Amino acid sequence: MDHTPRPGRDDARRPRRLRADGVRSLVAETDLSASDLIAPVFVDATTDERVPIETMPGHERVPVEQAVSRVEEVLETGVEAVMIFGIPEFKDARGTRAYAENGVVQRAVRAITEETGAYVITDVCLCEYTEHGHCGIVEPGADEDPHLTVRNDESVDLLAETAVSHAEAGADMVAPSASLDGMVGAIRDGLDSAGFRNRPIMSYAAKYESSFYGPFRDAADGAPAFGDRRHYQMDPANAREARREVELDVTEGADVLMVKPALPYLDVVAQVREDHDHPVAAYNVSGEYAMLQAAAEKGWLDLDAVAHESLLSIKRAGADLILTYFAEDVAESL
Numbered sequence: 256m257d258h259t260p261r262p263g264r265d266d267a268r269r270p271r272r273l274r275a276d277g278v279r280s281l282v283a284e285t286d287l288s289a290s291d292l293i294a295p296v297f298v299d300a301t302t303d304e305r306v307p308i309e310t311m312p313g314h315e316r317v318p319v320e321q322a323v324s325r326v327e328e329v330l331e332t333g334v335e336a337v338m339i340f341g342i343p344e345f346k347d348a349r350g351t352r353a354y355a356e357n358g359v360v361q362r363a364v365r366a367i368t369e370e371t372g373a374y375v376i377t378d379v380c381l382c383e384y385t386e387h388g389h390c391g392i393v394e395p396g397a398d399e400d401p402h403l404t405v406r407n408d409e410s411v412d413l414l415a416e417t418a419v420s421h422a423e424a425g426a427d428m429v430a431p432s433a434s435l436d437g438m439v440g441a442i443r444d445g446l447d448s449a450g451f452r453n454r455p456i457m458s459y460a461a462k463y464e465s466s467f468y469g470p471f472r473d474a475a476d477g478a479p480a481f482g483d484r485r486h487y488q489m490d491p492a493n494a495r496e497a498r499r500e501v502e503l504d505v506t507e508g509a510d511v512l513m514v515k516p517a518l519p520y521l522d523v524v525a526q527v528r529e530d531h532d533h534p535v536a537a538y539n540v541s542g543e544y545a546m547l548q549a550a551a552e553k554g555w556l557d558l559d560a561v562a563h564e565s566l567l568s569i570k571r572a573g574a575d576l577i578l579t580y581f582a583e584d585v586a587e588s589l
Contacts, residue, residue, distance in 0.1 A: 285571040287563070289333035289586035293376065293536075293578040296329065298322050299342040300359035310470035311541055312548050314580060316342060322363040323370045332586040336374040338430065338578055339363055343384050349392055350384030354417040361424040368425035376457060377421040379414055379431040379442070390433040390487065404486035411438050415445035422451040430513070432459040434488045440507035457511035457536060460504040461497035461523050464488035467516045467542030497523045498530060505531060511576065516540040518565060521572040528573025537569045539579035559588055 273282050299306065299316035306316040317325045326337055341359035343352035352358045360377055367375055382390045391410025410433065418429040429446070431438045439458045446454050465488075489496060501512055512531060514524045515538035528535050543565065551558035562581040569577050579585070 285567060287567050287570050287585070287589065289582075289589055290335055291570060291575070291577055292334050292566075292582040292586055293336045293338050293576060294329045294334045294582035295338045295340060295578065295580060296322070296325055297340050297342065298325075298359055298363040300344045300362075301342060308470070310545055311580060312545075312552075313584070319359060319362050319366070323366050326367050326371050326373050329583055330371060330373055332583040333589070334582045334586045336376060336576075337367070338376045338378060339367070339426075340378050341383060346384055346386040348386060350381035350413065353381050353384040354413060354420045356420060356423075358420070361420055364421060364424040364426050368427075374427050375425065376428040376430050377418075377426040379418045379421065379429050380433045381410065381413060381417070382433075391435060405435065407435050407487075408437070411435050411441045414438050415441040418442040418456075419445045419449045419451070422446055422449065422454050426454075428455045428457055428511075430457040430459065432462065432513075432515075434459065434462045436503075437507070439504045439509045443508035455510035456508065457513055458504045458509035459515050459538070460501040460509060460512040461514045461520070461527065462488055463491050463516065463520065465491060465516050465519070465540070465542070467519065467540050470541035470545045491519070494523055494526065498526060501527055501531065505533065509533070511536050513538060513578075514574075516543060517569045517574070517577070517579075518543050521568065524569065524572040524574050534575045535573055536576040536578060537572075537574040539566065539569060539577055539581065541580065544580040559584070563588065 297316045298319055300319055302316060303318050305321065308314045308316065329337055339360055343359050345352065364375055364377060367373060380390050382388055387393055389405050391405035394404060394406055414431055414433055418431065421429050429442065431442055439456060442456055504512065511534045512527055513536040514520055514527060517524065517537035517539045524535065524537050547556060547558060547561050550556040562585055566577055566579060566581060566585055
């Protein structure tokens with residue numbers, strides 16, 4: 256048999272040698288583990304039983320009384336951290352239930368931290384608590400004028416108050432997601448003044464005005480009653496702006512830097528990883544979850560395989576932490 260190399264072939268360079276079973280896992284460049292994942296948990300003060308979320312198969316809103324059992328289910332899969340989102344008893348123009356001592360998140364966090372070993376992160380925003388569904392106090396007439404928007408500085412003060420109330424309830428980390436200027440600095444000042452100098456902040460530092468949030472707004476009952484959020488969330492066309500936004504949050508005291516959404520913005524995740532030595536998080540959002548679920552229901556995709564591959568790609572891009580609705584399923588398969 257003639258073993259003369261064909262023209263153009265280099266027998267010294269054959270990448271397939273390292274793709275065989277056995278060596279393949281030894282040379283894998285990226286590893287995904289349950290400890291990389293954060294599981295979202297929705298706690299609903301308006302119900303006394305679990306309510307399935309139609310647009311997010313496999314997820315439910317749970318009553319406050321079942322928050323502990325829900326978190327215990329997460330922990331059984333090997334996931335160690337949860338993000339708590341709340342649906343309050345009622346809403347008003349200023350989102351007062353967001354920072355109430357007996358608010359839905361505050362009550363749930365007290366129970367979870369007392370009865371489980373979960374690492375508890377809380378979402379700090381007002382959109383689920385305001386009757387208009389925006390992430391702060393809106394300017395007068397905003398419901399009729401599309402050029403009006405959220406009043407930044409007054410809203411930031413309420414975010415700081417919310418973060419402090421979460422810390423007082425026992426939250427291990429707070430995660431402001433409102434995309435308002437100066438929110439990280441205000442929250443850092445608020446936490447420090449209240450005696451929580453060592454409580455970390457995971458800022459949604461690069462948060463885009465994305466069309467991938469639809470199912471979440473159904474889950475958390477937080478869709479805007481009018482207008483949209485383009486005046487305070489980032490334009491999907493912009494990447495350099497994300498670098499400026501992230502840098503501002505670093506300067507103001509953010510401890511972990513979040514990019515949201517994840518899959519359509521892997522370039523931004525990679526850039527944040529390159530620019531900063533802070534831990535980087537990415538939010539694998541509801542739309543990313545729902546579209547894979549829908550394709551799998553039609554038999555077009557293997558759900559377990561694409562879920563794992565999606566999260567692996569986010570980790571490969573540079574994320575240290577991934578907030579994902581696939582957390583439990585993927586953790587159990589690892």
